[in-house]
Amino acid sequence: GAGVSQTPSNKVTEKGKYVELRCDPISGHTALYWYRQSLGQGPEFLIYFQGTGAADDSGLPNDRFFAVRPEGSVSTLKIQRTERGDSAVYLCASSLVPETEAFFGQGTRLTVV
């Protein structure tokens, strides 16, 4: 695709449920990043992939959060046993190679009720 695509754009879920958020990076981009943005705050780093492997997952807040990128393109961020505090906009970005310009998706707004 022409840009980074995230689906769904909005997700409302009940506390305790499992959710999956999908990111389609720009074709050919090897680096993929997940960030989380709470209201009124700047984005916070969650995890970054180089190819299929997680190069840095130090931003994942706890073991309820997990992300995969099995074929080195599409990535899925998985959140188990969602809590109200997980409500935020989840942003995905990709870059051709690390340390180059990052292109952001529109984000998925997650609301846990």
Add this chain to the structure above:
Amino acid sequence: KNEVEQSPQNLTAQEGEFITINCSYSVGISALHWLQQHPGGGIVSLFMLSSGKKKHGRLIATINIQEKHSSLHITASHPRDSAVYICAVRWGYNTDKLIFGTGTRLQVFP
């Protein structure tokens, strides 16, 4: 203390004014990004720089590595420049993550 601090947090201007947004950081970096975020969440990369100055249209970004400081300037501001401007640093030691500031909300009135 945040690792990346921006000032001001909010800025209003009249159309045509010269705008400056400042960013200071406390960590060692390999590059600094200026990003623009419009309502609805979409983030657009404006600049990535590691030294000196870059210019694109009415936008100018500068960085002083020794002073750990960067500025984003907008010349001849226009209402369509209204957005949140975010500074982010690429913390280059064994990782490629960005550390973001909280953003500067700019409103330009006609």
